[in-house]
Amino acid sequence: MKPAYRAFLQQLETFIPESRLITDPLRTLAYGTDASFYRLIPQIVVRVESEQEVIELIARAGAERIPLTFRAAGTSLSGQAITDSVLVQLGDGWNGHRLEDGARRIRLRPGxxxxxxxxxxxxxxxxxxxxPASINAARIGGIAANNASGMCCGTAQNSYRTLASMRLILADGTLVDTADPVSVAALRQxxxxxxxELDRLARETRSNEALRARIEHKYRLKNTTGYALNALVDFEDPVEILQHLMIGSEGTLGFMAEIGYHTVEEHPHKASALIAFDRLQTCCExxxxxxxxxxxxxxxxxxxxxRSVEDKPGLPDFIRALPNDAAALLVETRAATPEQLETQVAAISSAIAHLPTSQPLSFTTDPVEYGRYWAIRKGLFPAVGAVRKTGTTVIIEDVAFPVERLAEAVTELHALFRKWHYPEALIFGHALEGNLHFVFTQAFDTADALQRYEGLMEDVAQLVVGRFDGSLKAEHGTGRNMAPFVELEWGxxxxxxxxxxxxxxxxxxxxNPGVLLNRDPRVHLDNLKPLPAADPxxxxxIECGFCEPSCPSRDLTLTPRQRIVIWREIARLEASGEDPERLAAMRQEYRYQGTDTCAGCGLCSTTCPVGINTGDLTRSIRSRDNGNHARLAQWLADHYGGVTRTSRTLFRLADATHGVLGRERMQRLTGGLRRLSGNRLQQWTPAMPTAAARIPLATKGADTHRPKVVYLPSCASRTMGPPRGAxxxxSLAEVTEQLLRKAGYEVIYxxxxxxxxxxxxxxxxxMFDAADNKARETERLLLEATGNGALPVYSDTSPCSLQLKEQLDPRIRLYDSVDFIDAFLLERLQFEPLDEPxxxxxxxxxxxxxxxxKLKRIADFCSRQVVVPEQIGCCGFAGDKGFSTPELNASALRTLKDTVQHCGEGVSTSRTCEIGLTHHSGIDYHSIVYLLDRCSRAMNVQP
Structure with missing residues (x-):
């Protein structure tokens, strides 16, 4: 670390806890990475939790001339959220909101x-x-700082146009709330x-006819290039000018501590159509x-x-046969009532009825069908990423043209792709605004590749500005990427x-110096991010960060994106041999940061544009690290009956000791033993299970008049009973059997x-071999029990159901408890729902x-108030990590207690998850089956 930053770090330690000051090489690299194709590694990463911390940080940085870059989610694409100085992350303190005027306004913290x-x-x-397309990951701070828009937003509903108020911290540390007259008066004083001075600049701008006309012309289109100069034309009050200048300023003018929005109507009724045209010209008409x-x-x-998505499920077959000059429009209309929607569909269809389409125009109101269309549209960017050559990056550029010249612009962009040899490049975009995105793959590892990219960007700039007077950045923000071209576009x-x-x-x-405005004409070609091969x-x-909100370790160690960043760096160091000491240190640190604290839950794959499950990488690394334990794993697999019996005995002993010592002394004793063992002993909590009652293995008496189901209780539900005081x-098996019998089923084990x-x-x-062997054994047991698939199988634990569904013989009809209950039990039971939440x-x-x-529907049968806590996804218990790495479970559930403290109980579908949920919430979590059994009674059902 440079001496100036070492001294600055000492200042930060006086008001920010050490745990929120990050300087180690692994995490500064990981946390410093964003979705752009640039990389800078910060000297210090600071996690701030309050306005006062930001005020103090800015004041100290100003005094020491230390640059600050504020980061929200890091999903921005143009290099505006990276730095080689001090990166400022937002902690939990920035997640608040406040509704006003019947939700017509909402005040949002930037996190x-x-x-x-x-x-x-x-x-x-x-x-x-x-x-924006990144709305499931992007945070309000970044959305406002980039004036991000999106597919339905246009220019009328972006942050600039819907801004109601702002809490703003200026570069000298002054805080102003523009919604508070007292605060505004203090600022004026x-x-x-x-x-x-702002007022003077605005008056001069409005009186300069040429400049004013230029500004008004530029904002006829979507435009995020440079600062929001329209604020100087649209408003006269300098406070209004100030807060609107912050929108799209990319953290270069101040820190937005809260953004107040005028909300817009969300119509419940929607219809979409995918309309193809044989000619691009007709499409643009x-x-x-x-x-x-x-x-x-x-x-x-x-x-x-x-062409890149024509084989995706749900896309009409005729797409494959379209000619080379074809194009398509995905159109959506929304309305307050079905009748209004029908009228709108008719008006839209009538407007283009005279144009020749590749197939008859047809709208759908089926959410599944139009959801599939929009998923395909959103998949265009990752479609290129999924087929890119390893070592290349995916670049998405964002320009806008006058709508009346759209066809001409698309044609000329294609000509540039041919000129600079980008055959994979494709174009899509928000056509109503003339806003086009073009996507291509790019290597930066040779001088020729860099020259090709530089040539393309120069030609694009001349095309967009010189030929069409369009916008070089319509909605992705200027960043480092377009900073050298701001003067070219604006004059x-x-x-x-x-x-x-x-x-x-x-x-x-x-x-954030050097971002948005930069006098270096080649800054867009510097600090380009390497993407070396690491693991197939x-x-x-593509390091977009869409995975991060779903990761339980995101606020403890690393996210999936960050794990991949570090694993790539490890692979690069191994391949180059350039720094053996750094490689050894990074490998050692990654064991905890990357491997030990990864829950391996796979939720990242559900939000990843290219479907990557980073848990697979973690399991692969564990397989290599645990290679010497393969024999032990197989022994445990071969003697699993003894393992489960031993587990029940240990739970029984732990509960007996708990009963003798009491909660507080038990916690002190077990906590001390865990510390003495170097955290190798498992952590005990008051939510620790008791021993489950042993399940009788004999099948109950056959009743040929009742439908039969094979019940497969997991090893967790066979060994872990409810905690003391539940x-x-x-046991779950006892309750499940009673519920199934109540619904008229004969239960077979x-x-x-x-x-x-x-x-x-x-x-x-x-330990993949042992895992496969156990899955095959289970498969044989189930084939025998079901008569080769004749009977359905009820699996009572969702993680086990997921594992088995990916492994079993397709003849076995395995239902997770949720699926079986939803499909077969709800209609066979009568319910008396609870009043308490x-x-x-x-x-x-x-x-x-x-x-x-389905889970929400089942819960609604049992309670009139079902609470699904916001921002609680994977609990991080991860089988046994709640015992061995309890800080992962604690971090993932750190906000749970405040959101459920008014609830009488909690329900879920995994016995191990329920241990951590109970411990960190303060209420009893158990399987939803307990709630169903308590709230239901049998009805007369014909077999």
């Missing part, structure tokens, strides 16, 4: 994820205006000269006609884009004005059940099994 804001607003049929109709979104996809006067604004609001140039399991990763002391295991305990540790936890395996809707 709130965009999709989370929309879930908060959904009960009011409202949403925020911006809708303390910063009168600054506001007067349709765009111009549709602009005057009640459409919500019109997305253009060129022939290369269609000298506007560019000079932007520098004046930067120097006025950040005179020390400490806020993750080589397709609402119901029966497989023979040899004591030794059965799905293989997951071995699989998760990378019940917390519902959807496990990672249930999410991957697509059971969220």
């Amino acid at each position: 709130v994820i965009g999709a989370q804001a929309n879930r908060i607003l959904a009960p009011f049929n409202r949403k925020i205006g911006p809708d 303390s910063h009168g000269s600054l506001l007067a 349709a765009v111009a006609l549709l602009k005057a109709t009640p459409v919500s979104a019109v997305e253009l996809i060129d022939r290369a884009g269609l 000298q006067d506007a560019y000079r004005l932007m520098w004046q604004l930067k120097e006025l609001l950040d005179p020390g140039n400490i806020l 399991l993750v080589d397709k990763c 609402i119901d002391s029966r 497989p023979q040899g059940l004591d030794a059965q295991c799905c293989g997951m305990p071995f699989q998760s540790k990378g 019940v917390a519902l936890h959807v496990t990672c395996s249930a999410t991957r099994l697509d059971q969220t809707g």
Whole structure:
């Protein structure tokens, strides 16, 4: 670390805990990486939790001339969220929100994820205006800082247009809340000269007819290149000008501590159509006609884009036969009522009825069908990423043209792709705004590759600006990527004005310097990110960060994206041999940061654009690290019946000791023993299970008049009973059998059940042979018990169900408990729902099994108030990690208690998850089967 930063770090230690000051090489590299194709490694990463910390940080940085870069989610694409100085991350303190005026306004802290804001607003049929493709990962701070828009947002509903208020920290540490008249008055008093200068610049801009006309012309299109100069034209009050300048400023003018939005209506009724045209020209003519109709979104996809996804499930067969000059529009319209929707569909269809289409125009209102269309549209970017050559990156550029010249612009872009040899490049975009994205793959490892990229970008800039007077950045933000081209797009006067604004609001140039404005004409060619081959399991990763919100270790150690970043660096160091000491240190540190604290839950694969399950990489690494334990793993697999019996004995002894010592003394004793062992002993908590009652292996008496089901209790439910003091002391197997019989089923247990295991305990540790052997044994037991698949199988634990569904003979009809209950039991039982609220936890395996809707429906039968805690995904217990690495479980569930403390109980579908949920929530979590059994009674059902 450079001496200046070492001294600055000492200052930070006076007001920020050491745990939130990161300087080690592994994490600074990991945390410093964003979704762009640039890389800078920060000297220090700081996690801030409050406005006061930010104020102090900015003041200290200003005094020491230390640059700061604020990071939200790191999903930005243009290099605006990286630094080689101090990177500032947002902690939990930035996740708050406040609804106002019946949800017509919402005040959001910058750490709130965009999709989370929309879930908060959904009960009011409202949403925020911006809708970027990254909304499930992008945070409000980044959405506003980049003025991100999206497919339905256009220019009318972006952050600039829907801004209501802002809490803002200036470069000198001053905090102002523009919604608070007292705060605004104080700002006018303390910063009168600054506001007067803003007022002067605005008046000069408005009186300069050429400059004013230039600004008004530029914002006819989507435009995020440079600063929001339209603020100087649209507003006269310098406070309004100030807060609107912050939108799209990429953290270079101040820190947005809260953004207040005017929300927009979210119409419940939707219809979509995928309309193909044999000629691009006709397609673009349709765009111009549709602009005057009640459409919500019109997305253009060129022939290369269609070709990249034409084999995807759900896309019409005729797409494959389209000619080379074809293009398509994905059109959506939304309405408050079905009747209004029907009228709108008719108007849209009529507007383009005279144009020849490749197939008859047809709208669908089926959510599954139109959801598939939009999923395909969103998959265009990753479609290129999935087929890219290892070692190359995927670049997505973002330009805007006048709509009336769209066909001409697309044609000329294709000509540039041919000129610079980018045959895989494809174009899609928000056609109503003339906003096109083009995607291509790029290597940066040779001078020729770099020259080719430089040539393409120079030609694109000349095409967009010189030929069409369009926008070089329509919605992705300027960043480092387009900073050298801002003057080309805007002209000298506007560019000079932007520098004046930067120097006025950040005179020390400490806020994200070099981003958005940069006098280095080649900055876009510097600090390019390497993507070396690391492992075929993750080589397709494009480091977008979409995986991060779903990862339980995201606030403890590393996220899936960051694990891949470090594993790539390890692979690079191994291949180059350049720094053996650094390699050894990184490998050692990665063991905890990357491997030990990875839950391996696979939720990352559900949000990854190219379907990467980083847990597979973790299991692969564990397999290599645990290679010497293969014989032990196989011995345990061969003697699994003894293992389960021993486990029950240990739980029985632990519970007896708990009963003698009491909770507090038991915690002190076991905690001390764990510390003495160097954390090798498992952690005990009051939520530790008692021993489950042994399941009788004999099949109950046959009743030929009742439907039969084979019940497969997991090893967890066979060994772990409820904790001491639970609402119901029966084992899960006892309750499940009673519920099934209540619903009219005859329950059959497989023979040899004591030794059965799905293989997951071995699989998760990378002991693949032992895992496969146990899965095959279970398969044989189930084939025998079901008569080669004649009977259904009920599996009571969702992680085991997921594991087995991926392994078993297809003749075996295995149902997870949720699927079986939803499909067969609800209609065979009568329910008396509870009045008190019940917390519902959807496990990672249930999410991957697509059971969220079913679980909520089942819970609704049992309680009139079902609470699904926000931002709680995978609990991080991960089989046994809640015992061996309890900090992972604690971090994943750190916000749980506050959100469920008003609930009487919690339900889930995994016995091990329920241990951690109970411990960290303070309420009793158990299988949803307990709740079903308690709230239901048998009805007369004909067999």
